[in-house]
Amino acid sequence: xxxxxxxxxxxLERQEQAARLGMWVFLASEILFFxxxxxxxxxxxxxxxxGFDLGIARxxxxxxxVNTAVLLVSSxxxxxxxxxxxxxxxxxAAWLVGATVALGACFxxxxxxxxxxxxxxxxxxxxxGAFFAENDEPGIKMFFTLYFCMTGLHAIHVIVxxxxxxxxxxxxxxxxxxxxxxxPLAIGAVYWHLVDVIWIFLWPLFYLTPGGVR
Amino acid sequence: xxxxxxxxAAKEAAGxxxxxxxxxxxxxxxxxxxxxxxxxxxxxxxxYAHLGAFGLPVAMIIAAAKAVLVAVFFMEILVERVTVRLAxxxxxxxxxxxxxxIAADILTRETPPLSNPPGTEPRDRG
Numbered sequence: 001x002x003x004x005x006x007x008x009x010x011x012l013e014r015q016e017q018a019a020r021l022g023m024w025v026f027l028a029s030e031i032l033f034f035x036x037x038x039x040x041x042x043x044x045x046x047x048x049x050x051g052f053d054l055g056i057a058r059x060x061x062x063x064x065x066v067n068t069a070v071l072l073v074s075s076x077x078x079x080x081x082x083x084x085x086x087x088x089x090x091x092x093a094a095w096l097v098g099a100t101v102a103l104g105a106c107f108x109x110x111x112x113x114x115x116x117x118x119x120x121x122x123x124x125x126x127x128x129g130a131f132f133a134e135n136d137e138p139g140i141k142m143f144f145t146l147y148f149c150m151t152g153l154h155a156i157h158v159i160v161x162x163x164x165x166x167x168x169x170x171x172x173x174x175x176x177x178x179x180x181x182x183x184p185l186a187i188g189a190v191y192w193h194l195v196d197v198i199w200i201f202l203w204p205l206f207y208l209t210p211g212g213v214r
Numbered sequence: 215x216x217x218x219x220x221x222x223a224a225k226e227a228a229g230x231x232x233x234x235x236x237x238x239x240x241x242x243x244x245x246x247x248x249x250x251x252x253x254x255x256x257x258x259x260x261x262y263a264h265l266g267a268f269g270l271p272v273a274m275i276i277a278a279a280k281a282v283l284v285a286v287f288f289m290e291i292l293v294e295r296v297t298v299r300l301a302x303x304x305x306x307x308x309x310x311x312x313x314x315x316i317a318a319d320i321l322t323r324e325t326p327p328l329s330n331p332p333g334t335e336p337r338d339r340g
Contacts, residue, residue, distance in 0.1 A: 017295060024298045028305025035309040039316045045270075046320050061261065068254050076247040079288040083240055186290075193289045197281045203254075204273035208261040211270065 016183045023187045027194050030157075034198055037150050041205060044146070048139020053210045055143030058123070060114065064207035067110050068199065074103035075196040078165065078189040085182040090172060093185070097169045100192065104162040111155055118144075125149070147206055154198055161192045238287050246287040253280050 009015035045052045081096035122130035125148040127141030168188045171177045177184050238246075257276045265272060285291045291302065 017297075020294065021297050021301065024294070025301045028301050031305045031309060032312075035312055039313055042313070043316055043320050061258070065254070065258055069251065072247065072250045072254060075250075075284060075288050076243060079238070079243050079246075080240065083237060083243060086237055190289050193284050196288075197284050200280045200284070201274070201277045204257055204270075204277055208257055209270045209273045211267055 012181055016181070019183060019187055023190055027190065030194060034150075034153075037146065037153070038201065038205075041146050041150070044139060044142045045211075048137075048142065049211045051137045051139020051141075052143045054135065054137050055140050055147065056206065056208075056210045058118075058121070059147075059207050060117070061207050063110050063114050064203050067107050068203045070103050070107045070110070071196045071199050074100045074107070075193050077103065078192050082182065082186045082189050085172065085177070085179055085185055088179040090175075090179070094169060094172045097165055097172065097185070101162050101165050101169065104158050104165070107158055108155060111151065115148075125152075150202060151206065154195070154202060157195045157198070161188075161195050164188045164191060237293075238290060242287055246283055250280055250283055253283075 005012040005015045009018065077096045078100040081093045081100065084096060085093035118124075119129075123132075123144055126145055132141055165188055168177065168185050172185065253276050257273055260269065260272060260276075291299065
């Protein structure tokens with residue numbers, strides 16, 4: 001099956017460049033979107049270091065670390081899928097994209113488990129729940145609101161990424177994405193990598209960096 | 215690392231038509247994963263080193279290094295055209311301005327927030 005450009009593009013190369021630029025402009029807007037939340041985190045952490053320390057101590061380092069490893073490996077598998085497809089190995093690419101989607105599901109399963117654990121402890125978004133009645137350290141409500149907001153938005157991005165990759169997997173299997181024009185998979189992969197990059201910053205902020213406030 | 219290189223197979227597969235022919239080699243991809251996992255391990259180990267106030271900046275520097283590795287070797291940002299790099303650079307510069315101005319505000323406040331702002335005293339006193 002040969003790749004053909006849409007009628008409004010002069011050739012396949014221009015179509016690919018337009019698609020790539022569109023995705024990167026979207027990713028830049030995504031970075032700005034998350035940057036506002038990161039800025040909020042740093043501002044409130046500066047104001048309430050002790051509340052944030054206590055919040056970080058409530059999160060389970062092991063689960064956060066497992067999810068970090070899962071997303072790093074998933075970034076590798078999707079990058080390798082693009083590499084294999086360019087070399088004409090469609091079956092290998094399909095398996096690797098499938099593995100990436102499965103790893104995304106693992107990430108979500110762990111995250112869901114963590115949320116359920118927090119709910120069980122009486123920790124809900126917006127400072128709701130019995131936990132905050134017993135732990136009224138200033139800033140701890142803000143910590144967990146930011147935690148649910150930032151990790152929840154990230155989880156939505158993971159779900160969207162899984163949907164995008166699953167669609168691309170079907171297209172690879174059907175042969176509508178071919179090695180001669182593999183860029184749709186490469187562009188979908190770039191989105192998945194951004195999801196990984198956001199988690200790379202969320203992990204230390206919510207699991208690893210108590211400020212050592214006495 | 216000299217990861218980015220054009221392979222003959224990629225050129226052949228691309229048929230010389232698409233611009234995505236320059237790609238990171240399989241060895242570079244695997245090396246990147248190993249480096250990312252090693253940096254994640256370092257972050258985790260430093261969690262137990264009790265760095266105190268230095269813990270956050272050190273963790274952010276390691277995270278930034280990981281983000282650069284992902285952007286260069288997995289996202290192949292360096293082989294993208296200048297328009298793409300310009301779009302991403304604009305986003306990063308704007309984030310820098312946002313964070314710098316917010317930091318300038320909160321780090322230079324001279325008076326701490328009042329613990330009992332005027333008008334919040336209990337009314338039934340006395």
